[in-house]
Amino acid sequence: MKKVGFVSIVGKTNAGKSTLLNLILGKKVSIATSKPQTTRNAIQGIYNDEDSQIIFIDTPGLVKAHQQLDRYMNKQISSSLIDVDALIILVDASIPFNKEKDQIIKDRFERDCPTFIVFNKIDLTNIFLIENLKKEYHELLPKAEILEISCKDKFNIDVLLQKIKSVLPEGEKYYPEEMTSDHPMSFLMGEIIREKILLFTEEEVPHSAAVKIDSIKKINDTLHIDATILVEKQSQKKIIIGKGGWLIKKIGIAARKDIEELLGRKINLTTFVRVEENWRDSANYLNEFGYGLNKRDE
Ligand SMILES: Nc1nc2c(ncn2[C@@H]2O[C@H](COP(=O)(O)OP(=O)(O)OP(=O)(O)O)[C@@H](O)[C@H]2O)c(=O)[nH]1
Ligand SMILES: [Mg+2]
Numbered sequence: 395m396k397k398v399g400f401v402s403i404v405g406k407t408n409a410g411k412s413t414l415l416n417l418i419l420g421k422k423v424s425i426a427t428s429k430p431q432t433t434r435n436a437i438q439g440i441y442n443d444e445d446s447q448i449i450f451i452d453t454p455g456l457v458k459a460h461q462q463l464d465r466y467m468n469k470q471i472s473s474s475l476i477d478v479d480a481l482i483i484l485v486d487a488s489i490p491f492n493k494e495k496d497q498i499i500k501d502r503f504e505r506d507c508p509t510f511i512v513f514n515k516i517d518l519t520n521i522f523l524i525e526n527l528k529k530e531y532h533e534l535l536p537k538a539e540i541l542e543i544s545c546k547d548k549f550n551i552d553v554l555l556q557k558i559k560s561v562l563p564e565g566e567k568y569y570p571e572e573m574t575s576d577h578p579m580s581f582l583m584g585e586i587i588r589e590k591i592l593l594f595t596e597e598e599v600p601h602s603a604a605v606k607i608d609s610i611k612k613i614n615d616t617l618h619i620d621a622t623i624l625v626e627k628q629s630q631k632k633i634i635i636g637k638g639g640w641l642i643k644k645i646g647i648a649a650r651k652d653i654e655e656l657l658g659r660k661i662n663l664t665t666f667v668r669v670e671e672n673w674r675d676s677a678n679y680l681n682e683f684g685y686g687l688n689k690r691d692e
Contacts, residue, residue, distance in 0.1 A: 397446040399479030399562035404471060404503055407431050407455025409484040410514040413545045415439045415452040418555065422656070423575040423582065424452045425589035429600050431455060432592060434463070434685060436470040438576035440569050446559050447567040451478070456498060463674040466685045471502070480508045480561050482554075483535075487513035487542065490523060491530040500534050508561035509538040512554060517544040579657075580607040581684070586652045587621055587665070590645040591634065599633055602626040604673065604683040608666075617661045619653070624668050624683060631667045642667065 412424040454467035673679035
């Protein structure tokens with residue numbers, strides 16, 4: 395018998411949720427960047443060791459719902475909270491507490507399961523800020539246990555894991571040990587391309603882009619991957635392509651390098667940039683690019 399269970403990682407955007415998941419797993423299953431709203435889908439990362447199997451669920455950061463894509467992201471958060479065995483509420487500890495705004499943490503995340511409020515980025519903050527955060531979060535969610543970590547310095551990650559194990563039930567593994575995520579490899583390939591777009595573009599472009607893998611074909615010993623990048627405006631397409639195609643080339647080279655590392659083999663990556671106005675509000679395009687809402691979610 396092992397300690398097994400589902401643990402959702404929730405919080406505001408940019409708190410470091412995806413970074414934490416990748417760090418715990420020791421491999422990348424979820425992209426992480428300094429841009430807000432990097433994660434759009436709930437992503438399961440499956441952690442295994444001798445005495446446990448923990449299925450962590452990385453979630454999008456909280457967003458105000460303006461478009462259907464935002465509603466999809468919010469739905470991903472709430473679905474990830476159903477039937478979890480424990481909850482990690484990740485907080486960027488370098489940002490001071492705001493009584494009005496941070497009430498949302500209680501409103502959205504308070505559950506009956508064991509809950510850890512985890513202050514991340516303590517490498518960026520100081521003891522006074524942390525003490526104040528502790529006081530405020532204790533008032534907000536008195537039953538939750540508070541912990542400090544730094545993903546950057548890999549500080550206290552083992553302590554967090556031990557604490558989580560201690561509250562999980564015993565049982566049989568849910569998944570075979572070679573499985574690390576619930577998403578297929580093609581999903582991560584698309585996300586890696588999106589990560590490069592997030593890294594190399596500014597303002598509205600990162601949030602207006604989606605990526606879809608159209609085909610993966612093996613010819614001789616090389617994998618040929620075709621991907622479509624969707625944007626909302628002609629001007630964004632121009633930015634992503636860049637003068638003489640320099641930026642799309644840069645995005646492609648960086649993505650290819652990461653995907654090759656992931657697969658341990660050479661690939662050939664072809665990207666095609668398509669413009670669809672308001673795709674973030676169109677059920678058809680959301681479906682096509684992996685953000686489909688059920689009718690009852692709308
Ligand atoms: N200094 C510092 N930076 C960190 C730490 N953990 C994560 N970061 C950075 O914080 C930024 C956001 O990280 P993500 O993992 O993408 O955050 P997220 O919570 O998944 O964000 P969303 O997906 O947008 O909700 C990245 O630039 C990380 O490198 C940390 O412990 N210290
Ligand atoms: Mg994320």
